[in-house]
Amino acid sequence: MILGVPKEIKKDEFRVAMAPEGVRELAAKGHQVLVEQGAGDGSGFPDAGYSEAGASVVNRAAVFNGADVIIKVKEPLKEEFGLFRQRQALFTFLHLAPNPELIGMLLEKNISALAYETLEAEGGLPLLAPMSEIAGRMAPLMGMFYMQRRFGGRGIFPPGVAGVKPAVCVIAGAGTAGANAARVASEIGMETLVLNKGMDRLRKLDEMFMGKVRTAAMTEGNLKDALRDADLAIFCVLVPGARTPVLVNRDLLRTMKKGAVVVDISIDQGGTLETSRPTTHEDPVYVAEGVVHYCVANMPGAYPRTSTIALSDTTLPYIIMLADNGVEAAVGNSTPLRTALNIYRGRVVHPALAHSLGTAPASIDELMSSKPAS
Numbered sequence: 001m002i003l004g005v006p007k008e009i010k011k012d013e014f015r016v017a018m019a020p021e022g023v024r025e026l027a028a029k030g031h032q033v034l035v036e037q038g039a040g041d042g043s044g045f046p047d048a049g050y051s052e053a054g055a056s057v058v059n060r061a062a063v064f065n066g067a068d069v070i071i072k073v074k075e076p077l078k079e080e081f082g083l084f085r086q087r088q089a090l091f092t093f094l095h096l097a098p099n100p101e102l103i104g105m106l107l108e109k110n111i112s113a114l115a116y117e118t119l120e121a122e123g124g125l126p127l128l129a130p131m132s133e134i135a136g137r138m139a140p141l142m143g144m145f146y147m148q149r150r151f152g153g154r155g156i157f158p159p160g161v162a163g164v165k166p167a168v169c170v171i172a173g174a175g176t177a178g179a180n181a182a183r184v185a186s187e188i189g190m191e192t193l194v195l196n197k198g199m200d201r202l203r204k205l206d207e208m209f210m211g212k213v214r215t216a217a218m219t220e221g222n223l224k225d226a227l228r229d230a231d232l233a234i235f236c237v238l239v240p241g242a243r244t245p246v247l248v249n250r251d252l253l254r255t256m257k258k259g260a261v262v263v264d265i266s267i268d269q270g271g272t273l274e275t276s277r278p279t280t281h282e283d284p285v286y287v288a289e290g291v292v293h294y295c296v297a298n299m300p301g302a303y304p305r306t307s308t309i310a311l312s313d314t315t316l317p318y319i320i321m322l323a324d325n326g327v328e329a330a331v332g333n334s335t336p337l338r339t340a341l342n343i344y345r346g347r348v349v350h351p352a353l354a355h356s357l358g359t360a361p362a363s364i365d366e367l368m369s370s371k372p373a374s
Contacts (some may be wrong), residue, residue: 001323002032004067005062007039010074010297012281014042014304015072017092019052019312022319027054031323034063043308060346064088069322071309073297074264081105089327091319093117093131096342097272097356098245100283106343112327114314117268118241118350119340125240127318127340129176130310132265134300136180136236139263140169140188142294143232146261146285151160152292154259159189166190172218172247172272174201177265179208181234186212193226227256235272240374241342241352244269250289258290267295328368338364 001028005018016039023033035055037047047057064070064083072092078086078101084090087110092221094115096103106113116127125132140158147167149155160166169176169185174196185192188210195218196202202215216222227233228249233256239245244266253275256262271277275288278297284293302309318337321330330345331337342350346361354361 001087001326002034002066002068003038003133003319003323004037004063004070006063006070006072006080007036007056008042008073009077009079010301013074013298013301015073015298015308015311016040016304016321017043017073017303017312017315019043019077019309020045020049020055022312023050023055025055025316026238026320026323028318029324032056034058036060036063036067040308043242045306046307047215069319069327071315071319073301073308076098076105084109084111086110089118089322090114091315091322091340093268094267094289094342096353097241103343103348107346108116110346111143111235111343112331112341112345113343114322114327114331114337115342115350116311116340118342118352119318119336120240121336125176126336127311127314129313131300131307132176132309134234134303134307135265136177137184137301138302139177139181139234139236139265140185140232142284142296142299143169143234143261143263144188144190146292147232147259147260152259152284152287153261154231158232159231167231168229169193169232169234170195171236172196172197172223173233173238173266174205174215175236175238177236177238180235181204181236181265183205185232185234190232191321195222195226224252224319225253227252230256230260232261232263234265236265237272238266238269239352241350242269242356244272246270246272246274248273248275251253252305253289253291256289256291259292261292263294265299267297271295277286318350331364332368 033055035050069089089112091114144158147153158167170191171194193214197218266272
C-alpha cells in the first residue's frame, strides 16, 4: 500500500503525522510512504531522516496523487479539499460534528474517513489520549499566563503567597484532559475543583490526589456556583464523534468575575461555551463578557516534538493494520478501526456524528456487502 504524509498547513501547526521510525517499520513491511518535503521540519525531523528510513520525499501534489491513504494530524482545510481523489482514505483528527463543509467534501468524494478521536479500544480513546494529556497539562499553564493584568486578567498570582490565598481553578470534565489539568493546577498551588457527570471518575480522582483536588457532581447548580468563584475555568468535556454540549451560555458567563480566564479544550468539537470560537497560537485570546477566552484549536501543536512522537507511537499499530490489510478488510476485522470510521462510501456511519447531524447512521456491514458505485 502507498501511504501519504503531507505537511500540515493549519496556522502554527508544527506537528507531523508520522515520525521517521514509523516510516522505517512500514517500509520494512514492503509499504511505500510518500512524505511531503519539509513535513517534519517543525517537529525536528528533517527530510534526510525520512529518506534514510525508507520514505520517498516528494512535493505536495505527488503525496495526494500517489497515496491510497493520507495520514495527517489535523482535519483538512478548504485549501486541501481539491487535493483529495475519489475513494481515497484519510486517517487523522477529524472533529467533523461542527464542520459541515468538510463533511460535504468527504461525502462527495467517497472518502473513507477514519478519526483518531473516535477510535475506541479497551474502554478508552487511545489515539486521543496523548494529545489530551498534553492539552490538559498545558491548560493551567496557559490560563495562569493570561491571568496577568496586562492581558485583561484579574492579576491574581495563581499559587498565592504567604497571607494571600491562591487562585481558584474549576475544571469541567474528569477524563484524560481534565485529570491532567487537575494534576498541574493543584501542583502549581491553585485551589482546584473538578466537576464531572460520572461519579466513578471523580472517585478515581479523589484517590489519585488524596484530597489535594476537590470534586463535585456536574449539575447546573454546582457549575453555576463554581464559575462564580473561579479565577480560571478549564473545559474538557467530550462526547466522542459528537458536537460538544454548550454548558455555559452568555448569561452564565456574565456571572463570572471580570478578568477571569477560561480555557476551552473542547473547541475542536465546537466548544463548551456559547462565546467560544477557535483561536491560534499566534492570536490565542480574546475577551467576551469581560472574561478572557483561550480557545486554541491545536494546543499540542505548541510542543510539536513531544506531540509528534507521542501521536506517531500510538497511531502506528493501526496504520500498519490499514496498510497490511487494506481499509475495508482492516475495518471489518478490527473493532477499534470500526469505531474510528466516520464516513464510508458517501455515507455517515458513526452513530454520534449522525446524531449530531440529525440523521441515522448507515450500516458499515451493509455498505461493505454492497457493490461500490461506479
